[in-house]
Amino acid sequence: MSVTNKLYIVTGAAADSDIGLAICKKLDECGARLILVGRREQALNETLNQLEGSSHVVSPFDLCNLQDIAAWVKELVKQHGAIDGLVHSASYQGYSPLRSISPKQINQYLDINFSAAVMLTAAVSKAKQFNPGASLVFIGSAAGQRGLKARTLYAASKAALTSMVQSAALELAAKKIRVNCVAPAVVSGKKAEQQFATLGEEQSQKLKDAHPLGLSKPQDVANSVYFLLSDLSRNTTGVTLAVDGGFLAG
Template sequence: MDINGAVVLVTGASSGIGAATARAASRAGARVVLIARREERIQQLAKELGESVALAVPCDVTDRSQIEGAVQAAIERFGQIDVLVNNAGQGLQATVDAIDPDDFRAVLELNLLAPLVTTQAVLPHLRKRSAGAIVNVGSGIIWSTLPGSGAYSASKAALQKLSAIARAELADEGIAVSMMFPSITETEFLGRVRGNVEDARQMEAASGLLPQSPEGAADMILGLIRSGAEQADLVPEKFGGTLNS
């Protein structure tokens, strides 16, 4: 679909891939709705992009009522929603015997249920236009078997399956559902990991992968919006992706 003139809602827009995606979409001519809990950051980003084309809505995406309120704010401001980028997420580093069930529930709420509920809130507006794009941000970690990553990998693997089925269900309505699989990216992700942060840092360092820029991931997300392709990744071939390295 054409991004120019579209209204693009991005969750987790306060930093990293989410903020980079909002900037890239704005440069492409989109109006953007910035969704995140950190109000000061998204307000600052909205000012940077131009408040006539950017709307900052503080929102905890694990709260259905807040999601519905954010979607309504977007409709009131711009009159439509054309694209949803489900980017908000969090890691969890712990071996299977040490996974805290409360941590796992929180990660599932954010990484899996929040994209579902946000999709459900946006879908009526996409259906009105018989067109739209939904991009869910996963992780290339699902193609590896790394000790300590079981809970996080499980949440992202479940998101991939949910996305694939949503794509099949919505294809005839003109709505494309796609998955983006980043590799290690230069963001604040590690600092917010639940469980053992030091083990997460060591696992990343031991991978030998060089962190990629969030701007590269954002460009890939915009490519999916334009093409409607099923998926794209920035993961090297030896780790299960398609990136030549």
């Protein structure tokens, strides 16, 4: 069941990422070794300073450079050894009303939320890049399973991610690599507060009321990620686990 001494790549690991930071802290508490990934080295070092373990490393990288992902992962393995899993928490978020959507916006959402996930999966699953029993976990969204007004691009990118997880799970089962997704709805924290400020008080309250159990906390998402990485879920693959306070049940 333990993830102790296992090596995981965690994207979106900057200290100002509510979910990414919570995932790093959870895995650190459980004894894992982490490769912290994000565009900003200083923000990654801030995360590193909040962790107890001494074997974590920082690897600044812009996942929009899709063509470089394979070589970058290969170099990480060369330096730190084969990996036991991946958590792709990096995400591009925001609103995209149809009246103002541009081709550039489409690429912004798809490059990080979907295309980078595909390239990471392909890179990590190559021979000698992973250890037996590796587990890949992607942070999706309830928006990928239920349309949301003015969030067309975000919802579409997360729906594509869910579909990718199902297909990759089938293809990689022969290698004993598990592939799963965790799909939160609104998660409490700085990003949620920014969203509520954009929506205004009335719409914000409606959105909160759409979560019968209340908003999830970043730690709730991190606990589910731990479950999917560990042997507790050793026979689970190709699933999208909702951590949404009942949002999708409404």
